[in-house]
Amino acid sequence: MLQAHSFLWHYLWLAPHVLQLALAIVLCRRGLHKLFPVFLAYSIFEAIEEFTLYGMDVLPSVSGETFWRAFCVGLIIEGLITFTLIGELALHLLRPWPAVAKLGNQLIRGAGVVLVLLATLAAAYAPIDNPQNAIISRSHILQQTLYIVLSGLVLSLFLFAAYFKLSWNNFAFGIALGLGISSCEHLATWAVMANGGLSDKRHLLDMLNMATYHVCVLVWFYYLLVPERKRTKSAVPLPEHNLEIWNRELERLLQQ
């Protein structure tokens, strides 16, 4: 059951992307594609990319070399779309609050630069384990590089929002959560593969990646379909005694 090309393997490769296409349709029907155009593009691209790769994997006429080349090209485009998606999430988080928007943008950009440097360093130290199939090792290293930057950026967004107690739009939060779970898990598995670990159990790592992605697509569906919970039924009243204390302190401040 946990072997490559088992029923579960086929299901895990295809099902999340069928769901992603359904997600894209629901997004458009609810008019959310105007609010999250990059997420829509991401969902559609992911589905097309994975269906293409699946087709190339099962077709005997496609060589391994061709498959991995297509994999790398898809990965680079996917990376560009995903970074744009993070920009879209940052925009949703920061745009309503000019007080921290500039700081947030600067911090996220700064984190991006540091992460790119770290990812480059990690890539430089990763071994090419089989020179004859160097394209496979290189694609693993590319994945590791991409997910170091991606997971770091998503984590920066979460930390920034948590520190300033910023509230996300429910669906934006769902997208960020799914992206965060998927990028952290993918980072771990691709780092193991890129550094030559568990070479005889790579199909298990592949299945773990696919299963995690499936969970993430379900997370996106959950946050898209379940209505947002309001913070409280009515506004939280400010404490009178504190207002009086503040008032007194403010009066003193102004009288000085």
Add this chain to the structure above:
Amino acid sequence: MTLAIVIVIAAFLSLVLILRIAVSRSLQISVGANLPAQIQPIDVEAFRNLINPMEDDYLRRRLPASHFRQVRRARLRATSAYVRAAGRNAAVLVRIGESALSAGDPRIADAARALVNDALTLRRNATFALIGIHMALAWPNSGLAAAPVIDGYGRLSSSAMLLGRLQNPAVPVRLAAH
């Protein structure tokens, strides 16, 4: 493989942090009513006194250098406690303001938006001030710019009072002397 182990641990810790933040977000939504109790009043006058550069100059002139550094560090630690409390209050007010954003009354929503913005500015300034305080702890003779925190706290009080007045018109809340 050492590199892989380091990356796997980093990825795991990042995942735990993200999930923890996600869970705390859900908890924040459900315990919103307890927010006002979390506000810690601050003695603004004492705070102003602590960051007054004239007080520092006076102490510098009066005390031997080593004793001055000791006193200055003690004052900086006290300032740090005030700045932390101001930052924490700002975070609570962000959440109180956000909970009032969806109010039907546009005046309340506007006041809530102003409160959140002022609270965010204060939290940002408090963070920078804390960094400055920690640098000043290492070099006690350097200057300290905590004034934006105290000014921000004053502005935040006004925003909070305005929102409080709009939410509870029956409660007599005095405005600052004009």
